[in-house]
Amino acid sequence: MFQKVLIANRGEIAVRIIRACREMGIQSVAVYSTADADSMHVQLADEAYCVGGPKSAESYLKIDQIIAAAEVANVDAIHPGYGFLAENAHFNEVCRESGFEFIGPSPAAMEKLGDKNTARSMAIASDVPVVPGSDGLIEDDKAAIATANQIGFPVLIKATAGGGGKGMRVAENAEALEKALSQARTEAQAAFGNGGVYLERYIGSPxxxxxxxxxxxxxxxxxxxxxxxxxxxxxxxxxxxxxxxxxxxxxxxxxxxxxxxxxxxxxxxxxxxxxxxxxxxxxxxxxxxxxxxxxxxxxxxxxxxxxxxxxxxxxxxxxxxxxxxxxxxxxxxxxxxxxxxxxxxxxxxxxxxxxxxxxxxxxxxxxxxxxxxxxxxxxxxxxxxxxxxxxxxxxxxxxxxxxxxxxxxxxxxxxxxxxxxxxxxxxxxxxxxxxxxxxxxxxxxxxx
The missing domain is CATH 3.30.470.20 (ATP-grasp fold, B domain)
Structure with missing residues (x-):
């Protein structure tokens, strides 16, 4: 069993993980931004290290800073919580390559499941029902319209790297689909660095x-x-x-x-x-x-x-x-x-x-x-x-x-x-x- 775990997160989930560690006899290490210096997770952890400025990009998303804190604290493992780097396959891999166990799935599994289009294909292979939709990513508007006519309007455009509703649009007809595709791709590219989208039949009141x-x-x-x-x-x-x-x-x-x-x-x-x-x-x-x-x-x-x-x-x-x-x-x-x-x-x-x-x-x-x-x-x-x-x-x-x-x-x-x-x-x-x-x-x- 681990002797010391670093929590690469903040707020209530960091407190939750610290509590579990304490009950298991594991020392906990918190990381925090300058804005979180007085946060409860910093006060409850056995050790705490500042990893940067108030913005997430300056602290909780700084992989090198988090790994540095883990090295200084000499931890055995890193728990990512949710949000921030929790589903970042690269961070997962860096943790393991640096000698720290990542408390989560393997980088390969995370990467495959993090791409919604790939995950959809995996679901089909495992006989898990999926909403009727496109066979892979939609590369051009003509193919999108053909697919939509096949599965039936309205359709839902989904970003393959999406989450939180970003890169998601509903189109009621072919004209609306062309406009929505452009919007979804732009939003997905800005949010996730990946503008890939696919189509599914829209289920209105699920x-x-x-x-x-x-x-x-x-x-x-x-x-x-x-x-x-x-x-x-x-x-x-x-x-x-x-x-x-x-x-x-x-x-x-x-x-x-x-x-x-x-x-x-x-x-x-x-x-x-x-x-x-x-x-x-x-x-x-x-x-x-x-x-x-x-x-x-x-x-x-x-x-x-x-x-x-x-x-x-x-x-x-x-x-x-x-x-x-x-x-x-x-x-x-x-x-x-x-x-x-x-x-x-x-x-x-x-x-x-x-x-x-x-x-x-x-x-x-x-x-x-x-x-x-x-x-x-x-x-x-x-x-x-x-x-x-x-x-x-x-x-x-x-x-x-x-x-x-x-x-x-x-x-x-x-x-x-x-x-x-x-x-x-x-x-x-x-x-x-x-x-x-x-x-x-x-x-x-x-x-x-």
Whole structure:
């Protein structure tokens, strides 16, 4: 087992990893930007090293600085968390070449799955359902129109290196397709350095369901059931829950089995998430694999009792999974609300600044993963999430009631947060019914 681990991240996920390390008797090393000198992950780690200026490009994305910190601290392994360099195959490779174990999949698996078009081909090879679409990347407009006519309009243009909705456009007809292709390629090139795009049939009102998987280096692959992430705004998840409501048991088993096939076929180890869309007929289609731990992993931990971060560390150290598939069962229902420093009354405008007063909710079944405290200044340079409020109760109805109670307990003075908006969503009949889709928030609340 590792003696010392560096966390190449910040905020709540860095705190989460530090906690797991401490419980495992592993020393933790934090890295931080000048803007994060007073952050909680810096205070909780056994050691901490500044790796640059306030902007991500000056610090958390500086591979040479992070490797230098790992060398100075003499660590055994590096945990990337999520975001930043977590799915950067080059960083993964540099870590290993520098003598540090990377707590995640191999660079080869990460690179293949990080390209959505390649991942789609891998899904087909593993008998995992995919949305009808183009056979590879679309190179010219004429081929795009021919493909769209074959699979049927409307179509969805997707960047092969995409994420977060960037490089994604919907086209209703041939004329709109030509314009949207140009926009998608330009946006994808700017965001990812790769302008490649492909087409899929557009499924208008899907649910977003993902399956948590983990695999060791000894050929064992397990799923930890599914999560529903359909409450989204502009392709960004707001509320997640597990298990997925209103998913028939036969489909639940089928989608989890498909995720395991996908991961086996990718020669993958460590934690990952296989994402699907589910249409109104409960048919599911592969979207992508996230080759890292995800923001919403706590809801899976709550319903299964598995500490995913500890399991990641054990797998990276060469140990076998500590459980078998038949030992994983679902208990109760979990919800997670992402609490962001944003003003929902001003089109979710980011609202960084100093938190003059802060009170975190508690009580039976409540967990709050955060890095903020009274007196902490939320910097303007990073993602606006200041914490994740998670509840776990015997039933979905009880989970919603507990979440609403916990949201009302949060006291944050000095900045605006999205807590009140989450409460509105939780009260809405469509959410209460569990029959909401990915367009629910835009349709019922924001209008865009």
């Amino acid at each position: 649910r977003h369901v993902e399956v948590q998987v983990i695999a060791d280096q000894h050929g064992h692959v397990c799923h930890l059931f599914e999560r529903d992430c359909s409450v989204q705004r502009r392709h960004q998840k707001l509320i997640e829950e597990a298990p997925s409501p209103n998913l028939p048991d036969a489909k639940r088993k089928a989608i989890c089995d498909a995720a395991v096939r996908m991961i086996r076929g990718a020669d993958y180890s460590n934690a990952g998430t296989v994402e699907f869309i589910v249409d109104p007929n409960d048919d599911f289609f592969f979207i992508e694999v996230n080759a890292r731990i995800q923001v919403e992993h706590p809801v899976t931990e709550m319903i299964t009792g598995v500490d995913l971060i500890k399991e990641q560390i054990r797998v990276a150290a060469g140990e076998e999974l500590s459980f078998t598939q038949d030992q994983i069962t679902v208990t109760g229902h979990a919800l997670e609300c992402r609490i962001n420093a944003e003003n929902p009354d001003k089109n979710f405008m980011p609202n960084p600044g100093t938190i003059s007063k802060f009170y975190a909710p508690g009580g039976l079944g409540v967990r709050f993963d955060s890095h903020v405290y009274g007196g902490y200044t939320v910097p303007p340079h990073y993602d606006s999430m200041i914490g994740k409020l998670i509840v776990h109760r015997p039933t979905r109805e009880e989970a919603i009631a507990t979440m609403r109670r916990a949201l009302a307990e949060i006291q944050t003075e000095g900045i605006s947060t999205t807590a009140s908006f989450h409460d509105k969503v939780l009260q809405h009949p469509e959410f209460v019914s569990g029959k909401h889709d990915t367009k629910f928030v835009e349709r019922e609340f924001t209008g865009k």
